[in-house]
Structures are given as structure tokens and as C-alpha cells.
Amino acid sequence: MIVRNTTPVSGRIQWARHLAKRIEEPMEIFKQHPSVFDGADGRRVVQMYNRVAQVLLEYEMVWHSAWLKTIDVTINHSHNTVWEACASSASMARRL
Secondary structure, X not given: OXXXXXXXXXXXXXXXXXXXXXXXXXXXXXXXOHHHHOOHHHHHHHHHHHHHHHHHHHHHHHHHHHHHHHHHHHXXXXXXXXXXXXXXXXXXXXXX
């Protein structure tokens, strides 16, 4: 699923969540039939599911963390700009 009209970060996170949901649905069905996991193939499927789910979660966390860093930088820059504007206004007021 490709999400349109979203920011790049939220689109990536939504993609990862959608894919995680798509691989989770068959596992829920398999859980209703535990004998599926008895053989070597069943264990291999569970291992692969766990690996893919972990990678998708890490992918989501990396993008979320990167987004948080950009927010911190934006907030810091916006505070600096406001502070500079206030300081320059105050110095102008003193000159008048």
C-alpha cells in the first residue's frame, strides 16, 4: 500500500505498519491450528515472521527517531529566530 498525500516520514511509517499487519493476519490464522508449527517448516516460518516483524518495527523506529530530531532542530531554530527578533526590537526601542 502506498499512501498518497502524506509526508514522506508518515508515509514510510504507514507502509511499515501496513506490511506488518499483512504478515500478522496469516500468523493469527496459524495460531488457531497449532499443529502447523510442529515441524521444521513451521518453526522456520515463525522465525522468519519474527525477523521480518522486528525489522519492520526497527524501520518504523528509525524513521520516527529521525523525524523527532528534525522537530527538535526546527524548534531550536524557531526559538532562536524569535529571540533574535525580540532582541532586535528591544534595541530599536531603546534607540527611539
